[in-house]
Amino acid sequence: MTTIFERVTTALGNLSPAIPFALGAYKTASGADLPDTFISFTLVNGDGVQHADNAETLREYTIQISIFSRAGLITLPNVDAVLLAAGFIKGPERQLTTDEQTRHYGLARDYIYLEDL
């Protein structure tokens, strides 16, 4: 069975041009600078939302995709396109605090996936 992490990884791997991404915090080799643009993602929650005959039949996942960019938030990787194509639904989004050290701006978007079991 395809896990939610695999679904997100596959979808983000389809970004063109490719953008570096990671589950959790994006880490570079020791001492290396962070990329100008990168993505990190986190599972916010995964809950059973429908049951029948004592078995879960539908599960809802919420994934947060955080896009960080030193160039601001006007032009961002088209995360919507690859995730919607992979069956996700768009959720709320919010701006993250600009990092004073690395000078990255951040935008966090939630995406929801309903999995038939």
Added chain:
Amino acid sequence: MKAAWEVQGLEDYMDMLKEAGKQVNVVSREALAEVGQELQAEMQIRCKVDKLLPYIKIYTPQREGDYNYVAVGFVHDLAYTPAWAAILANVIEFGSVHNAAMPFIRPAVRAMRSAVNAKIAARLKAATLVDE
């Protein structure tokens, strides 16, 4: 030719409606206070940063006309939440360049959504303010 149609009991019915209008606000606010505490507990259980726990607060059931609500979490008011706690909570919930998000507010709300709705509905039904 004329027809007369007499309706009786309309005044009683209107009085009942008026009373129900008052009652529904009282019962709603009581239910909100109760579920607010449950939501607060759920957020506290899921929060991994101990020093934030005292600042997960309930902004007691408010009323704006007939709109009743309860706010739970980090209240956007310096009288309730110091700036450092609000900033830290934001970083923990949503992550940053350096840290992965460790959400605890959104999962708590998601986990409690059905229970909260059911509890409020049960309170309103118990007060005979709504039908089954």
